[in-house]
Amino acid sequence: MSKTNSVTKTNDEWRAILSPEQFRVLRERGTEAPGTGKYNKHADEGVYNCGACEAPLYKSSTKFDSGCGWPAFFDAIPDAVRQLEDNSGGMARTEIVCSKCSSHLGHIFRGEGFRTPTNERHCVNSI
Secondary structure (H helix, E strand, O other): OOHHHOOOOOHHHHHHHOOHHHHHHHHOOOOOOOOOOOOOOOOOOOEEEOOOOOOEEEEHHHEEOOOOOOOEEOOOOOOOEEEEEEOHHHOOEEEEEEOOOOOEEEEEEEOOOOOOOOOEEEEEOOO
């Protein structure tokens, strides 16, 4: 996504429009407790958008039930998310953030054996 389409706000501006829980997850790289997110078992057709800037991120056609406790997708809408190396918590993971506003979405896990076209699980917070 080009810089002209990006959303840049200060932490105070984000706090003014996000709930405290949204700010913790999206801006401070937090996570929801497993099984608590409103989209974990959600099965309606449509598009899942960023909780901060409303950018479209995932299509329902790529969502699957991984049993992990968070919404799982096997692929994002092209150019909707950026992948970042994340070595926090003593493990090597791939963090995913919104390409438009850089909000934390979750992590990608690869090679877990799910029968998906990409062999990836995008573990995404519902917020």
